[in-house]
Amino acid sequence: MKKVSKDEWIPSDNIVLEENADFAVKCEDNILVVAGPGAGKTELLAQKAGYLFQTNTCCNPQKILAISFKTDAAENLKQRVCRRYGDEVKSRFSSMTYDAFSKRLLDRFRLALPVELQPSKDYEIDNIETIDAAFKKSGYNNPFNLKKRDLKQFYYQTLSKVELPIKQENLGEKVWKLLLKGFDGKKATLDFKMICILAEYIIRSNPKIKRALQYTYTYVFLDEFQDTTNLQYRLVKTCFKGSKSVITAVGDNKQRIMLWAGALKSVFTDFKSDFSSQETQLIMNHRSAPRLVLLQKQMYDSLNEKSIQVKPSSKWNSSDGKIKLLITDSEQDEAKIICTDIKNMIDRGVQVNDICILCKQLPQNYSEEIINELSQIGIRARIENEYQDLIKEPIIDLLIRFILLALDRKRPNDWEYVKCTYADFSGAGNAQQDIIYYECQDKLTKKLNEIKELITADKGKADVELLLQDIMNFFGVSHIKAHYPAYQQGSYFDNLIVKFEKFLVDELSRASNDWILALESFCGKYSIPIMTIHKSKGLEYEAVYFVGVEDGAFWNFKSQPDEDRCAFFVAISRAKQYLTFTYCSYRTKLRIPQQSHDSINEFFELLKTPGVAEIQELHAD
DNA sequence: CCCTTTAAGCTTTTT
DNA sequence: GCTTAAAGGG
Numbered sequence: 001m002k003k004v005s006k007d008e009w010i011p012s013d014n015i016v017l018e019e020n021a022d023f024a025v026k027c028e029d030n031i032l033v034v035a036g037p038g039a040g041k042t043e044l045l046a047q048k049a050g051y052l053f054q055t056n057t058c059c060n061p062q063k064i065l066a067i068s069f070k071t072d073a074a075e076n077l078k079q080r081v082c083r084r085y086g087d088e089v090k091s092r093f094s095s096m097t098y099d100a101f102s103k104r105l106l107d108r109f110r111l112a113l114p115v116e117l118q119p120s121k122d123y124e125i126d127n128i129e130t131i132d133a134a135f136k137k138s139g140y141n142n143p144f145n146l147k148k149r150d151l152k153q154f155y156y157q158t159l160s161k162v163e164l165p166i167k168q169e170n171l172g173e174k175v176w177k178l179l180l181k182g183f184d185g186k187k188a189t190l191d192f193k194m195i196c197i198l199a200e201y202i203i204r205s206n207p208k209i210k211r212a213l214q215y216t217y218t219y220v221f222l223d224e225f226q227d228t229t230n231l232q233y234r235l236v237k238t239c240f241k242g243s244k245s246v247i248t249a250v251g252d253n254k255q256r257i258m259l260w261a262g263a264l265k266s267v268f269t270d271f272k273s274d275f276s277s278q279e280t281q282l283i284m285n286h287r288s289a290p291r292l293v294l295l296q297k298q299m300y301d302s303l304n305e306k307s308i309q310v311k312p313s314s315k316w317n318s319s320d321g322k323i324k325l326l327i328t329d330s331e332q333d334e335a336k337i338i339c340t341d342i343k344n345m346i347d348r349g350v351q352v353n354d355i356c357i358l359c360k361q362l363p364q365n366y367s368e369e370i371i372n373e374l375s376q377i378g379i380r381a382r383i384e385n386e387y388q389d390l391i392k393e394p395i396i397d398l399l400i401r402f403i404l405l406a407l408d409r410k411r412p413n414d415w416e417y418v419k420c421t422y423a424d425f426s427g428a429g430n431a432q433q434d435i436i437y438y439e440c441q442d443k444l445t446k447k448l449n450e451i452k453e454l455i456t457a458d459k460g461k462a463d464v465e466l467l468l469q470d471i472m473n474f475f476g477v478s479h480i481k482a483h484y485p486a487y488q489q490g491s492y493f494d495n496l497i498v499k500f501e502k503f504l505v506d507e508l509s510r511a512s513n514d515w516i517l518a519l520e521s522f523c524g525k526y527s528i529p530i531m532t533i534h535k536s537k538g539l540e541y542e543a544v545y546f547v548g549v550e551d552g553a554f555w556n557f558k559s560q561p562d563e564d565r566c567a568f569f570v571a572i573s574r575a576k577q578y579l580t581f582t583y584c585s586y587r588t589k590l591r592i593p594q595q596s597h598d599s600i601n602e603f604f605e606l607l608k609t610p611g612v613a614e615i616q617e618l619h620a621d
Numbered sequence: 622c623c624c625t626t627t628a629a630g631c632t633t634t635t636t
Numbered sequence: 637g638c639t640t641a642a643a644g645g646g
Contacts, residue, residue, distance in 0.1 A: 069634065099635035107636095125636060147628060192635050227634095261633055361632055486636045534632050555631075555637045567632075592638070599637095 001085045006055045011047050012084045015040075020280045024248065025051050030277035032225070032268060033250040036296070036310060037573035038287025038540070041250040042073070045221045046080045048248060053089050058219050066095040066221040067236075072392055073223060073538065074100070094217070098232045099192045105199035112206050113198065117164065119180045123188035124489055130179065130189040131155055137183065138174040160193040160231065164201040193231055200235045214243040224538075225251030227258045228267045241274055249277070254303050255573075257534060257566045286313045287540050289321030289577045296573055298606060302565050323613040324580040325604075329620045334584045335373035337616070338545055341580065342528070343377060345543055356541040357381060357530040358571050360553035365589040367530045367547065374528070381528035384535065387503070391523060394484055395472075395493070396500050400519050402471055406451040407516055419444060425479040447474050460513030464505050468497060533571045543578035546571050549603060550583055550595045557599045568603060581607060 006026070011017050017025060021040070024033045025048045035041050045066060052058035068074040078095035096104070110118055124130070135155060146154055159179075162172040182188040190198070203210045220240055222228070228236075240247060249271060259265060271277055285293050293312045300307050328334045342355060359366045363383045371381050390396050398421060401414040409415070423440045451471065455462050472480065480487060487493035507518035520526065549568075551557075557564045572579060583604075585595045597604055607613045 071635075097635060103636055149629065195636090258633070362630095484636075489636085532632060552638075558637085563632090590639075 001054060001088055003056055004054050006057070009051055009055050012050050015043065015047065017044070017047065018282060018284045020282055021047075021284075024048070024280055027248070027278070027280075028057070028246055030247045030271075030275040031249070032271055032277050032279045033248065033282065034252065034268070034279060035250065035282035036252055036254060036285060037570070038285040039252075039282040040284070040286055041252070041282075042077060042223060042538075044250060044282075045223060045248065046077060046084070048219075048221070049081045049089075049093055050085055052219055053085055053092070058092075060092065061216075062218040063092045063094055063216050064219045064221065065101075065217040066093065066223065067098055067101055068095070068223045069097060069227055071097055071100075077223070098235075099195070102192070102196040102199040102235060105202055106195050109202045109206070109209055112202055112209060114165070116177070117166070117180065117198065117201070119190055119198070120182055120188040123180075123182075123190050125189070125195075125486075126191045127187070127189040127489075128152070130182075130186045131159075131175075131191070133186060134175045134178040134183065134189075135171070137178060138171055140171055140175075156191065156193065159191065160197070162197065164197060165205075196231045196235055200231070200238050203235075203238045210239065213239055214245050218245055220245055220247045222247065222249040222251075225249040225267065225271070226253055226256045227251075227263045229262045230264045233264055233267055233270065237274055247275055247277070254300075254305055255537065255566060255570050257537070257563055257570055259563050260560060281308060283309055283311055284313065285310050287576055288312060288573065289316050290318050291321030291323060292572070292575055292577070292579055293321075295323060295579075295606070295612060296569065298609070298612070299565070299569050299572075302602060303569060304562075320577065322578050323607070325607045325613045325615045326580060326582045327584075327615070327617040328582070329585050329618070331369040331584055331587060332373075333618050333620075334547075334582050335369040337618070338370055338547075338580070338582070339373040339377065339379075342374065342379065342543075342545075345578070346379065350542050352379065352526055352528050353524055354542040355528050355545070356536065356539070356543070356574065357528060357545045357547055358533055358536055358574065359530070359547055360549075360567065360571075361532055363530045363532060365548075365587065366553075368589070370547070371530075379528065380526060381530055382524075384524070384529045384531045386499070387522070387524065388531075388535070390496065390500055390503065393496055395480060395487065395496065398475070399468060399471060399500070400523065402448075403451065403455075403467075403515060404519055406448040407455065409448070422475060425475050425483060447471075455515055460508065460515055464501050464508070468501060468504075472497075533567050536574050537570055540574055540576060542576050543580070544571070544575035545580045545582065547582045548584070548587070549581045549597070549600065550587075551597055551599050552587065552590050552592050552595055554600045564600075581613070 011025075021033075021044050024031055024044060033041065033044060049064055049066070052064060058064055066074070066077055068077065074095045074097050078093060081093050081095070082090050106119075110121070132155070142151060158172045159175065162176050166173045166176065176194070179189050179194070203213065220236075222236065236247075251268070253268065256263065256265075264270070272279060285296070288296065290312045293310055297307065297310055326334065326337055328337070345355065346352060357363075357367060357370065363385075367381070367383065374381050398418070401411075401418050405411050405414045405418055419441060422444050423437055426436070426440050451467065454467060454470075481493065503522055504518065507522045508515065511517040511521060554564055583595070583597060586593075587595065608615065
């Protein structure tokens with residue numbers, strides 16, 4: 001990485017930063033960056049990391065702490081920064097989730113807690129049976145006969161309300177004490193909220209640790225800031241309020257769809273006053289075509305958003321972008337029309353995995369007919385839930401990369417990843433000069449060749465179960481579990497492997513035992529993803545089909561209209577160029593005699609505004 | 622055995 | 637809100 005002066009610095013990868021983004025990158029005070037979809041919020045953070053490292057504004061041994069919500073978001077940011085600025089910044093850019101950050105603080109400084117608050121070293125996470133037993137042992141016997149779901153919610157709420165240090169002896173405090181140490185032969189159990197509370201208390205009650213933390217992390221990035229919960233925000237506040245550490249928070253109030261899961265509604269204003277932070281807005285939308293940007297802007301009123309001048313990228317013509325509203329009586333008609341549309345799009349060169357089908361909820365209730373129709377012309381569409389749950393697991397990722405690498409050695413990224421992981425597991429770490437390290441490489445190469453032999457020997461008909469076992473034994477199951485503590489709990493690990501095995505066998509039979517094809521296919525390269533709006537957050541697609549804009553899918557609209565408007569906004573803003581909405585008056589799986597759109601009529605009025613969408617209606621008579 | 626009442630789910634992540 | 641499945645009552 002070459003060092004440059006502040007005036008000479010230019011963004012990496014030929015990216016052009018709009019004025020306010022450039023300001024935010026170079027800003028050395030706390031700043032809140034509010035920006036809509038496609039503005040490049042995460043990219044701004046990556047560029048800011050580059051600026052801070054390249055200009056030596058963040059100088060060794062100072063580090064940047066980047067906090068995200070999802071592991072893959074944290075991982076993506078880390079990869080982007082490491083790719084651009086090399087391994088020398090790897091150890092100085094800590095990109096992790098809130099939960100990983102809290103857990104790290106707790107595990108590292110557990111002994112700094114007063115003895116009565118120290119959890120046992122081998123605590124489990126979120127063992128609901130233990131939690132239930134602890135409440136019962138503390139004398140709580142569900143006096144109001146709460147239903148299972150409400151009971152669970154009551155448990156977690158009671159636990160998260162406990163203030164440290166413990167001064168009272170109420171129910172929550174009693175249960176905490178049991179859970180911290182374990183009881184009646186049960187292991188200690190914490191949930192992530194408790195971990196967050198403990199981490200916050202460690203920092204609050206240990207000025208030395210707090211100072212060390214602030215000294216280490218002179219810059220802090222907070223991604224998806226609108227989703228921050230009160231506990232997470234309190235942790236950030238305790239760690240960095242009043243310090244010299246500079247916080248950059250990025251978020252979008254129009255995409256606030258996690259309030260129901262506990263996001264803190266006032267987090268933007270709280271942050272501005274607590275951290276005397278400035279605020280800046282980005283106005284570019286690099287993602288969506290002009291006509292789609294226009295539709296997004298038309299929603300600003302209902303989202304209580306001032307109409308700022310959002311600008312689409314200059315790569316578009318002003319007439320670019322297509323919006324359609326498809327109204328049918330039967331799911332068959334809906335599926336046929338979507339299918340023809342998708343076929344045309346693919347023929348024009350759009351990649352299958354650049355087309356997405358979105359639902360407000362339960363994709364399986366809305367997409368069956370579409371999946372069938374598409375499969376008849378050889379296009380695969382699949383509900384992503386289970387696949388994504390597996391793909392994001394580090395062990396599955398490792399297995400996939402290993403097999404791909406065995407079959408095709410020209411995969412530098414996978415080689416690097418597999419090699420580092422293996423070296424790590426074998427204790428060779430980063431000691432690149434060490435002879436052990438070369439031994440590792442040697443062993444790895446041999447094993448890769450061996451696996452390749454196994455797979456190619458019988459034209460790909462190798463036994464999947466044995467092969468996966470073989471690879472895992474090579475890395476050492478105990479090493480894997482030691483490295484990823486989540487895998488030590490219960491049968492979680494074994495279940496993952498069994499599921500992956502099942503999926504892989506299935507993919508292999510589809511791909512006539514072509515392992516590379518099967519694995520790529522498992523990773524979603526050749527299929528249209530189907531998912532909920534919530535899962536699509538942060539993603540983008542050339543074409544988006546929002547299936548089921550109906551009251552049945554927005555049953556919650558009356559109780560949380562603002563959040564559902566945001567959900568609608570998130571859905572429409574995933575699309576780059578093509579956006580199709582569908583409404584179908586009867587859905588087999590829902591068995592609602594006749595769908596309506598009374599409660600969400602505002603969406604229809606929006607789409608029916610002249611010049612917005614092309615409307616296609618198909619009625620059976 | 623049949624009819625009525627009640628419960629639970631529906632948008633989520635994290636080691 | 638609207639569903640399905642299980643539990644309850646006669």
